[in-house]
Each structure stands twice: as structure tokens, then as C-alpha cells.
Amino acid sequence: xxRVASLLLLLCASLGAAAQPSExxxxxxxxxxxxxxxxxxxxxxxxxxxxxxxxxxxxxxxxKAILDDQITVQSSGRVGADGLQPLxxxxxxxxxxxxxxxxxxxxxxxxxxxxxxxxxxxxxxxAATQDRISVMYQFVNMRRFxxxxxxxxxxxxxxxxxxxxxxxxxKVDTPMGAFDTRHYQRVVGxxxxxxxxxxxxxxxxxxPVRAIFDDPKGFRLEQAVVSLxxx
Numbered sequence: 099x100x101r102v103a104s105l106l107l108l109l110c111a112s113l114g115a116a117a118q119p120s121e122x123x124x125x126x127x128x129x130x131x132x133x134x135x136x137x138x139x140x141x142x143x144x145x146x147x148x149x150x151x152x153x154x155x156x157x158x159x160x161x162k163a164i165l166d167d168q169i170t171v172q173s174s175g176r177v178g179a180d181g182l183q184p185l186x187x188x189x190x191x192x193x194x195x196x197x198x199x200x201x202x203x204x205x206x207x208x209x210x211x212x213x214x215x216x217x218x219x220x221x222x223x224x225a226a227t228q229d230r231i232s233v234m235y236q237f238v239n240m241r242r243f244x245x246x247x248x249x250x251x252x253x254x255x256x257x258x259x260x261x262x263x264x265x266x267x268x269k270v271d272t273p274m275g276a277f278d279t280r281h282y283q284r285v286v287g288x289x290x291x292x293x294x295x296x297x298x299x300x301x302x303x304x305x306p307v308r309a310i311f312d313d314p315k316g317f318r319l320e321q322a323v324v325s326l327x328x329x
Contacts, residue, residue: 118239119303119328120144126321127273128155135161138321142235149182150174153231168192173232175203180226181239187229187252201229201252212255224250227257237296238303243280261285262296270297270308272322277307290314303328 121143128136140153153171156162169192175185189199201212203223210223227250228236236249247262262282270279279297286293293312298304307323 118144121327121329122235122238122303122305123325123327124305125324125326127324128158128319128321130317130319134159137324140231142238144177147177148174149177149235151231151235166193171231173229175232177239181236181241182228182232184227184229184232184252187231199254203227203229210252210257214255219255221256224257224259226250227252234296234306234309237298238305240304243298243304247282260294262294265295267300268297272307273324274307274322274326277302279307280304302326 119142122141124138124140126138126140127134128138136155136158138153138155140151142151143149151171151173155169155171157165157167170188170190172188173184173186176183183205184203185205186203187199187201189197191197196215199212199214201210203210205223208223209220210227212219212221229252233249233251243264245264249260249262250257251260262284265281265283268279268281269276270281277297277299278301279299282296282298284291284294292314293310295310296306297308299307305323305326305328307326309321311319
């Protein structure tokens with residue numbers, strides 16, 4: 099009986115792993131106060147135990163007339179039992195290369211190394227740390243969702259612990275249509291923290307179909323999915 103139970107558990111684990119998509123293509127509309135100011139195109143590819151993500155943000159509308167820029171973010175690393183494990187993270191700005199950033203994650207030594215403005219820095223690397231783009235795809239690779247999610251996230255030269263609490267199950271409208279989602283909200287500890295909310299589509303691998311970010315200066319960004327293909 100124990101052997102049968104063990105085999106069933108292994109089978110369920112295998113089916114869960116197989117259910118995760120190996121390729122995702124997504125596009126978001128970025129708005130501020132209802133006005134379109136940007137677009138984001140992303141690709142996620144998994145081959146075996148390796149993954150790569152590319153996210154390209156372009157200014158649109160009124161913002162493009164003031165600042166015609168493009169930011170390319172890339173993340174690559176391993177896929178394990180606990181989801182994504184970043185190894186390299188890069189940010190590149192088309193109009194201002196001085197702000198480019200590159201981080202490498204040395205999990206054996208527990209150190210994240212970052213190059214920014216030509217300066218090298220190191221910081222301790224907590225277990226399960228995600229970078230600023232892999233965290234969005236970590237939701238897709240999570241095996242279970244609890245009332246509270248604790249996510250260490252790399253923020254430029256440092257790593258911050260982000261805590262998200264479940265607000266509830268909600269139907270949310272997007273340019274692509276309506277989705278049944280899990281709505282999580284960041285728990286902020288002080289006035290300098292960026293407030294964040296994310297809606298994860300239950301029938302689309304828990305992919306984030308809507309997100310809102312409120313920075314401490316009062317600038318509010320919303321991104322909503324326009325198209326999504328996963329296979």
C-alpha cells in the first residue's frame with residue numbers, strides 16, 4: 099500500500115511539472131491614469147532545466163513624444179523543484195547606457211554580484227531570491243498558493259523581502275478579456291515602499307494578467323495583458 103501511495107505521489111508530481119508551459123509570449127498595455135504611456139512584450143522559454151526571459155518596454159503615446167526610449171530586461175537561470183532560480187539578470191536602456199545593470203547570482207557562495215555605473219558590489223543572496231522579471235514568471239511555476247507569499251527580490255544593488263497577502267478571488271477585466279484570478283497585494287512596511295498588486299489568472303497557469311504599482315512619489319502604473327500565448 100505504501101508503495102502504491104508513493105507511486106501515486108510521484109505521478110501527481112510529474113503531471114504537475116508537465117502542466118507548466120515551456121513557452122510564453124505576452125504583451126501588456128501600460129497606463130497612467132487611464133492614458134497609455136507604454137507597451138511591454140515578453141517571452142519566456144524553458145528548455146529542460148534552463149529558462150530564459152526577455153521583456154522589452156517601449157514608450158508610447160504622449161510619453162513617447164517626451165521620452166522615446168526602450169528598456170530591455172533579460173533573465174536566465176535554472177528551473178528546479180521550487181521554481182525559477184536566476185543566474186544572470188541584465189537591464190539595458192536604449193537612450194542611456196550609463197544606467198545599464200548586470201547581476202549574477204552565485205548560489206554556491208550565497209552572493210549576488212552587481213555591476214552598475216561601472217562599480218562592482220556584492221550582497222548576501224537569500225534562498226529563493228528572484229530578480230525583477232523572473233518573479234512574475236515564478237508565479238507560473240509555483241506549486242501552491244497560500245494566504246501569504248514571501249518573495250526575496252533583487253532591487254538594483256540590494257535584495258528586499260516582499261510580502262504579498264491574498265486579497266481574494268476576483269474576476270478582472272483586461273484588454274484581452276475577463277479572467278478569474280487570485281488577487282495579491284504587497285504588504286508595505288513604511289512610506290518609502292512601492293505599493294503593488296497583482297492578479298493571477300487561474301486558468302492561464304497563474305500568469306499575471308494585471309498589475310498595479312504605486313511608487314512613494316504618487317506615480318501610478320498599471321499593466322494589463324493584451325495578448326497571451328502559452329504552450
